[in-house]
Amino acid sequence: MTTFGRTDVQPVIQVRDLTMTYGDVDVLRGVDLDIHRGEVFALLGPNGAGKTTTVEILEGFRQRSGGKVSVLGADPERGGDAWRGRIGLVLQSWRDHRRWRVAELLTHFATYYPDPRDPAELLTLVGLTDQAGRQVDRLSGGQRRRLDVALGIVGRPELLFLDEPTTGFDPQARHEFHVLVERLARDEGVTVLLTTHDLAEAERLADRIAMLVGGRIRDCGTPAELARRAAAQAEVRWTADDGTPRRERTEDPSRLVWELHRDAAGPIADLEVRRPTLEDTYLHMVHREADGTGGDDGTDRDADEEAPAA
């Protein structure tokens, strides 16, 4: 995985101090993001962390409360048709056009774009050639999602939003989907913003991952960087003389263990040194947030907001 050092080029997505407030609750509290051309970027976080809100602001579907946002050089709140034509969306809840045939639908949506992909080639790309004449209603969940991807890229977007794209996929479908996304990014230079709460998927696909917890980016970097940072603090566990279990986090576990031995002048009961994985760190962050120690009730708030306003 390469790190993109193109500071000279304007990022595809640039976000500065983005805030979102519903009523008196802050859902986003100063989010900064830079996503570069050709990058697969994963926005990772538990449900209610503000992922959906962030992405919908970037897609131009929501008005932000504050901060600066630029997507493909424009403010999403004022993006016109030409801007829309450069963006592709794959949402998880689309169930539209049930009566249409697969090829018919794809061919129709190609007519909206100035330089669309060839629908037949696109069907091959997403592996739906055999289903071309089938009614959308009769597709399996995985096929439906692949059709959504085809519809998302029919206009040759420069930027593709994927919203929890593999929820409900079987392992085979998930693998095929990952290969497809990698191909789009690598061969066609499409920038991909992926939202997911699946760490494994983010690690597999993303050049960089941002962890959004409680309305803030808690960490951001390549999967390797995040893993290194996560492992920087090792956890040492042991049982003290009085029989109570003890644990301590330290950057220098070797030193701590040496000190323990020196002080005890002998063996230490139940001594254990653990390097946390990225997953441990992620779960730790999410857990801390859910306990409420990480901030206010931003977690529940997003769920409330998602309920349809009357």
Place this chain on the structure above:
Amino acid sequence: MTNRMNRTNSWRAGLQRGGIELRHLLRNGKEMSGHLTNVVVALLVAAYVSDDVPGTRTPMTHLVLAGFAAYLLFQVGLINLPQILVTEREEGTLLRLRATPGGIPAYLVAKCLLVVVLAVGTLALLLVAGALLADGPLPHGPGDWLTLAWVTTLGLLAVVPLGAAIGAVLPNPREALALIMLPTMGLLLTSGAVFPITAMPVPVQHVAAVFPLKWMAQGLRSALLPDSARTAEAAGSWELPMVALVLTAWAIVGFLLAVPLLRRAARRESGSRLSARHRKAERSGALPA
């Protein structure tokens, strides 16, 4: 320049879309039988009534068929259209078109085409089948045809934007039907569509006269029934200027409501709102998985 190109493209995409949707409608047995049932019911009621319209020598059959013709137009605009809009909003069609360049104008063009073809198609079917099977009325002479044409056009203009406005605000397809069905049936009975309006108490006549159905029915009667039948009208005449006035007024009200409400409905669509609705529908067990 690019603006004009976009507009042409939206028109083309919209017409293509409308054509495909019409084809789907024709192939959908359930929905087609629904529309055909309306026509059959109208024909059965028309065949069942035997007398003449009181005080005239025009058969009641003619009055009933003209009334049902108006009701069918009314129904396409105020029941079928809102239902389509609410369903497509719920499924995400509106959101997908919002995310597509030129998608919303194309969507509106397609819906207009669909509604007009559906309305004119059922109207033609009813009149032709009525004439063949129940000795029903047809316009006599170019004047009557002209009246039929403008009353149909103005009638659709009066109800289609209104229906679009209703479709933009109704909560979901399941509740939507219940909410619009009752008032519509009430108007069918009180607007003089199926029996002479003079049989209704005067206050009811006044209320019915506020809504477009009474005027659509009256306008169509003037096109379809012989001129002598106007003695059975409340005013003793067809009141065509009043028909035009009321229907135009409703058309204006409808447009004034529909444009901002549709814009608002499209603006409010987003992925999370869509998911929230699906979750709610799944919880209530109303949505097939």
